[in-house]
Amino acid sequence: MNLVEFLQDLSLKGVKLWLDNGKLRSGGSQKVLKSDIVNQLKQHKAEILQLLNEQPDLLQVHALSYGQKGIWFLWQLSPKSYAYNVSFAIRIYSEVDINIWxxxxLILRERHSSLRSTFPNRGQAPIQWIHQDQKLDFLQINAAIWDEETLRAKVVEAHRHPFDLETEPVMRVRWFNCSEQDHILLLTIHHIAVDGWSLNLIVKELSEIYQALLAGVEVSLQPLTHTYQDYVHWQQALVEREEGKRLWDYWQQKLAGELPVLNLPTDRPRPAIKSDHGAAYPFQVSQQLTQNIKALAKSEGVTLYMLLLAAFQVLLYRYTGQEDILVGSPTSGRTESEFDSIVGYFVDLMVFRSDVSGHTSFRDFLAQVRQTVMGALDHQNYPFTLLIERLHLERDPSRPPIFQVSFALQNLLEAQEIQQFLGRTDTFINWGGMEVKTVAIDQYENQYDLTLEI
Structure with a gap:
């Protein structure tokens, strides 16, 4: 362990080190500041003073959330993968001031510390290092001579460029200059720093910041009262309290026994190690069928989510013949309202285990799914990454753990800002008073064999 790692490890353990008129001061956890630690600090005092002068943010290090740990572990297994690159792109048909953008x-990144963090490995675990003066990864690209096919290929290539989470910024901007009145803005962020909710915040705030700068007025966003680190502390405290035991007991009981592996019929052999290569098949449900589904859900006293999940599980039973069905589903992870305005990785996963056998009708099965969903929602705060760890499952590198299929019903009202940007076709939209055209980019997080997203 070198000196930087030693100091950051102390900071993570609650030791405070700071400069006071050129002198080194210490405080915080007295359990950690034992005589041998104090002696090491004295021995390396001159070097420590120099480090803290040169890197004021050296000790701005924090533990990761359980979800971030899971993402970091997957990145470490496949550091060249772009499966967790999250992007949106717009085309602006007007003259722009690049310096304002x-x-x-810069203002957006200063507001949200997750966007100016790196995630180096320290000993046995990664940490989040929040930087004070990290260089903005903003690159202008001359695209004037490219045809449309080449331009789109270059945008996709930029989106897919992998991140180095240990040393590089987790946010990058690529500005393609096609002409003085034709530009493409591509924003790409690694998933370890954002989720879908965060993207909605970013799209909204970025527009407000840009419009204020353009008008020459003060940027007046609502001040943030909490940080992502507050969420990490809240989550850790939760799992350590009695409430954490209650949540763990529930999931331990629900996932007891041998967990079934869903064997979907495939047209080729499964690779020994799961890859990120996949594709999406978009389809549209007719208005009449949508109305019928909503009417059925209402008459059965269930939500649209419950009805669609039940139908999906029955479909999986039909294709596999398996009666014990496990399906995963994402949650926002923001059950506490104080975290609503924070950019960061909050999303988590729930597991729905349903037994298709013994039901004489779909109505009977739907009633079971209703109870399953309600129980899972009541226990959703238990981190999925910790659940995997505590279940001590035998890992199969060819499949994701616990479940192989996921289901998601998107709430467009909660994410209406970002949904405009994530369509599968280029569309003109009004973004904060600007008429821009979205640039569709295929983005897949191919963790699972099959995902149904509605």
Whole structure:
């Protein structure tokens, strides 16, 4: 362990080190500041003073949330993968001031510390290092001579460029200059720093910041009262309290016994190690069928989510013949309202285990699914990454653990800002008073054999 790692390890353990008129001061956890630690600090005092002068953010290090740990572990297994690159792109048909856009991203990044963090490995675990003066990864690209096919290929290539979470910024901006009145803005962020809710915040705030700068007025976003680190502390405290035991007992009981592996019929052999290669098949449900589904859900006293999940599980039973069905589903992870305005990785996963056998009708099965969903929602705060760890499952590198199929019903009202940008076709939209055109980019997080997203 070198000196930087030693100091950051102390910071993670609650030791406070700071400069006071050129002198080194210490405080915090007295359990950690034992005589041998104090002696090491004295021995390396001159070097420590120099480090803290040169890197004021050296000790801005924090533990990761359980979800971040899971993402980091997957990145470490496949550091060249782009499966967790999250992007949106717009095309602007007007003259722009690049410096204003650059300033807008700087303000956005200063507001949300997750966007100016790196995630180096320290000993046995990664940490989040929040940087004070990290260089903004903003690159202008001359695209004037490219045809449309080449331009789109270059945008996709930029989206897919892998991140180095240990040393590089987790947010990058690529500005493609096609002409003085034709530009493409591509924003790409690694999933370890954002989720879908965060993207909605970013799209909204970025527009407000840009418009304020353009008008020459003060940027007046609502001040943040909490940080992502507050969420990490809240989550850790939760699992250590009696409430954490209650949540763990529930999931331990629900996932007891041998967990079935869903064997979907495939047209080729399964690779020994799961890859990120996949594709999406978009389809549209007719208005009449949508109305019928909603009417059925209402008459049965269930939510639209419950009805669609039940239908999906029956479909899986039909294709596999398996009666014990496990399906995963994402949650926002923001059950506490104080975290609603924070950019970060909050999303988590729930597991729905349903037994298709013994039901004489779909109505009977739907009633079971209703109870399953209600129980899972009541226990959703238990981190999925910790659940995997505590179940001590035998890992199969060719499959994701616990479940192989996922289901998601998107709430467009909660994410209406970002949904405009994530369509599968290029569309003109009004973004904060600007008429822009979205640039569709295929983005897949191919963790699972099959995902149904509605």
């Amino acid at each position: 650059r300033q807008a991203f």
